[in-house]
Amino acid sequence: MTATLSPATTAVLSLTGVSKRFGAVQALKDIDFDVHAGEVVALVGDNGAGKSTLVKTIAGVYTPDGGTMLFDGKEASVSSPAEAQHLGIATVFQDLALCDNLDVVANLFLGRELYTGRALDEVTMEQESWRLLRQLSAKIPSVRIPVASLSGGQRQTVAIARSLLGAPKVVMLDEPTAALGVAQTAEVLNLVERLRENGLGVILISHNMSDVMAVADRVSVLRLGRNNGTFAVSQTTSQEIIAAITGATTNAVSKRAARRESTDGDTAPAAQAPDTRSDASASTQEEQS
Numbered sequence: 001m002t003a004t005l006s007p008a009t010t011a012v013l014s015l016t017g018v019s020k021r022f023g024a025v026q027a028l029k030d031i032d033f034d035v036h037a038g039e040v041v042a043l044v045g046d047n048g049a050g051k052s053t054l055v056k057t058i059a060g061v062y063t064p065d066g067g068t069m070l071f072d073g074k075e076a077s078v079s080s081p082a083e084a085q086h087l088g089i090a091t092v093f094q095d096l097a098l099c100d101n102l103d104v105v106a107n108l109f110l111g112r113e114l115y116t117g118r119a120l121d122e123v124t125m126e127q128e129s130w131r132l133l134r135q136l137s138a139k140i141p142s143v144r145i146p147v148a149s150l151s152g153g154q155r156q157t158v159a160i161a162r163s164l165l166g167a168p169k170v171v172m173l174d175e176p177t178a179a180l181g182v183a184q185t186a187e188v189l190n191l192v193e194r195l196r197e198n199g200l201g202v203i204l205i206s207h208n209m210s211d212v213m214a215v216a217d218r219v220s221v222l223r224l225g226r227n228n229g230t231f232a233v234s235q236t237t238s239q240e241i242i243a244a245i246t247g248a249t250t251n252a253v254s255k256r257a258a259r260r261e262s263t264d265g266d267t268a269p270a271a272q273a274p275d276t277r278s279d280a281s282a283s284t285q286e287e288q289s
């Protein structure tokens with residue numbers, strides 16, 4: 001794991017002083033954020049902390065009011081998702097945006113179909129699909145079945161594979177395990193590790209502390225639209241992260257996490273973030289680990 005707080009290499013993506021306001025709401029204020037090649041950075045924070053706004057700003061959905069963004073060391077301004085993709089920033093949004101009635105190949109190449117002459121080049125697209133899925137060590141039985149018949153984890157896999165088509169350097173995943181059970185969550189976390197092994201910078205939004213502690217190298221906390229700490233996972237506890245998320249060390253959530261950590265000994269703690277959307281998988285996983 002590359003778990004130092006500031007890795008020596010140049011960040012593949014680096015934001016400085018990024019702000020974004022929606023009318024009266026200051027959604028982001030002076031945000032500094034970076035991710036390196038071969039690194040997983042978890043972006044955490046309570047509801048409304050600004051996580052999605054930050055991701056959408058990086059993805060070119062929103063234009064920031066101020067601040068700079070460096071990509072590969074060069075200043076970049078992205079004014080559309082297509083531009084971000086072209087630059088090498090891929091995003092898997094929470095809704096995945098898959099077409100249920102189409103098969104895996106058609107979903108992977110949706111809008112970017114390959115042709116031989118005027119006919120679709122099905123053979124090359126299918127080969128390329130398998131190549132992408134192998135790269136992720138993904139367990140998909142067939143690429144010629146409709147996406148509707150796949151499990152939640154497999155659908156997430158297809159969405160992640162699709163994001164890799166343009167050979168990006170940074171992949172952002174918005175809550176990739178939120179709707180998944182224990183086994184499927186583990187599968188998706190494996191995919192995240194594959195992405196890191198392939199040298200990508202991965203930005204992982206998650207409300208699930210056990211997922212974060214399991215795969216992230218660093219954790220960046222947003223609170224009320226501002227930076228509220230960056231932690232190397234190897235040198236922190238979920239209690240410390242929760243304290244940064246909630247802005248206090250003495251609230252009910254962090255006290256509960258502290259109690260659990262002291263009874264668990266010094267094994268990797270797995271408390272849940274203070275979020276009603278978190279499901280039971282966090283505690284179930286903890287019991288299994």
Ligand SMILES: Nc1ncnc2c1ncn2[C@@H]1O[C@H](COP(=O)(O)OP(=O)(O)OP(=O)(O)O)[C@@H](O)[C@H]1O
Nearest residue numbers: 022025026027045046047048049050051052053054
């Ligand atoms: N398009 C928008 N127009 C107006 N306000 C917005 C818009 N998008 C986000 N906001 C506001 O900006 C703040 C940050 O929202 P954001 O969605 O980034 O939070 P989040 O950290 O992703 O929260 P959650 O965990 O609930 O997804 C919130 O106060 C939200 O209401």
Ligand SMILES: [Mg+2]
Nearest residue numbers: 048051052053
């Ligand atoms: Mg959000």
